[in-house]
Amino acid sequence: MKKTIPFTPRWQGPIQGHAVNTVKSFFPKLCADHEFDDLMQEAYIVFIKCSRRYKGVVDNPAWFMALFRNALRNKLINITGQCRYTLSLENLDDEPSITDNEGYLACVFSELPVQVRRLVRDMCLGDVLSSKAATAALRRRYVV
Numbered sequence: 164m165k166k167t168i169p170f171t172p173r174w175q176g177p178i179q180g181h182a183v184n185t186v187k188s189f190f191p192k193l194c195a196d197h198e199f200d201d202l203m204q205e206a207y208i209v210f211i212k213c214s215r216r217y218k219g220v221v222d223n224p225a226w227f228m229a230l231f232r233n234a235l236r237n238k239l240i241n242i243t244g245q246c247r248y249t250l251s252l253e254n255l256d257d258e259p260s261i262t263d264n265e266g267y268l269a270c271v272f273s274e275l276p277v278q279v280r281r282l283v284r285d286m287c288l289g290d291v292l293s294s295k296a297a298t299a300a301l302r303r304r305y306v307v
Contacts, residue, residue, distance in 0.1 A: 170222050172214045176209065182206035185232070189239040196246050205242070210236045238285060 172178060186202045209304060213231045221227045272280065 169219075170224060170227065171218075172210070172221075172224070172231075174210055176223050178210060178228065181228065182210070182235060185235055185239065189243065191282070192243050193246060194240070197242070205234055205238060209238050253258060254277075 182203065186199065186206055190199060190202065210231060213227070213234055217227060218232060221230065272283070275283075
């Protein structure tokens with residue numbers, strides 16, 4: 164009769180690496196409310212719960228990894244849904260200014276003529292017709 168060694172999941176190694184990669188992928192959505200270390204602690208709690216729940220049931224490391232991966236992803240999705248701070252398009256200004264404290268580029272941008280700022284804004288937001296008209300107006304005015 165062949166003896167089998169029971170599978171005991173360990174945090175160090177592939178499971179921890181997968182947790183780091185998953186938390187990194189969710190971190191941009193959660194960085195306003197949570198720190199990276201807090202999210203890693205949540206991942207470790209999910210690991211402990213999975214290892215306790217499936218201790219005698221799971222005998223395949225790939226099966227445990229799939230269970231852990233789904234549980235961790237679901238936990239992070241639930242945390243994302245509870246996030247209080249979101250960025251909405253209504254809160255954004257039409258044109259950046261020095262008071263927004265956005266750095267050197269914003270200072271340089273605010274010193275440009277209004278027509279150039281409108282041209283850049285139209286080109287960035289995809290308003291092709293008005294950007295073509297603005298380009299033509301700037302050429303007539305500034306090109307000798």
